[in-house]
């Protein structure tokens with residue numbers, strides 16, 4: 499397996515060679531921000547690497563609590579829960595929701611962790627067609643008895659396909675089901691989409707705050723809308739995050755996915771807190787990302803590729819057969835440009851795809867260099 503030997507960024511060293519890099523998820527370039535790195539180093543010196551106990555023991559440190567304050571502020575919530583990995587977010591929500599639902603309905607191309615969390619519920623499991631509210635409506639109608647409560651789960655932004663889930667349409671479908679909840683894994687939406695970077699729900703025009711509780715019975719209108727995310731992608735740090743009301747967060751702290759795991763490493767927490775501060779102080783970082791996404795997507799369309807005008811920094815390029823895409827990937831590598839070819843990743847199917855990631859700190863020239871190279875290979 500290739501080994502990364504520098505921070506991820508527009509120029510990344512892999513196996514001893516520097517590439518113009520369009521892979522991974524460092525969308526806002528915060529992982530290599532000098533202040534983020536300094537915050538991690540200072541925290542390591544002061545607190546060590548980890549608190550060596552769970553957060554419910556004595557594992558809370560000032561940087562851990564600061565991530566929760568910063569994330570709550572950024573996401574427009576009263577509070578937030580910070581834990582070791584975004585992968586666990588759905589597991590925490592599903593285990594907190596035990597006994598509240600009768601069946602789980604999942605977008606068939608959801609991330610592994612969403613599918614896994616849905617299975618963990620132990621409820622009758624119904625996949626529905628990718629990003630299709632009408633198929634969700636049909637699945638609900640066919641599989642629920644009157645009065646039964648559905649739990650619906652999906653990615654917000656699909657990690658390899660770059661599609662945005664039709665959250666507002668799902669909510670319209672679920673309005674008719676008392677006790678329904680919609681859980682969105684927004685690992686790739688938070689920090690990127692929406693006016694304030696709050697993610698897919700903000701982009702979809704859903705009201706703040708979300709994550710008020712698992713049971714829609716408390717609200718005037720179902721579904722209860724629940725979102726979790728990660729700090730390891732656009733947010734530039736590490737660990738999982740769930741925003742929410744004080745009451746709801748206190749409830750999630752009772753789950754063993756949270757209570758039975760060590761606190762996130764303190765340097766990672768300190769880096770995450772600093773990255774969140776930078777992001778709130780400098781919204782121009784997100785604007786630069788969106789300019790680059792527009793430029794890259796428009797350029798790809800000029801090459802004749804089918805690419806829509808979405809604000810998502812992930813562009814899934816399906817260019818012919820798997821062999822052809824692998825060849826394009828290798829010929830780009832020869833030219834010093836890295837666009838990962840992903841075979842058989844979550845949602846991609848057997849042919850795989852070239853997954854191109856655009857960053858805020860790519861320059862216009864870098865994007866042109868990629869487009870020129872692609873133009874020669876297509």
Ligand SMILES: Cc1ncc(COP(=O)(O)O)c(C=O)c1O
Nearest residue numbers: 583584585609657685728730737
């Ligand atoms: C959609 C999605 N959810 C969750 C995760 C896991 O988040 P984390 O890396 O913080 O564990 C990933 C990828 O890493 C992802 O793509």
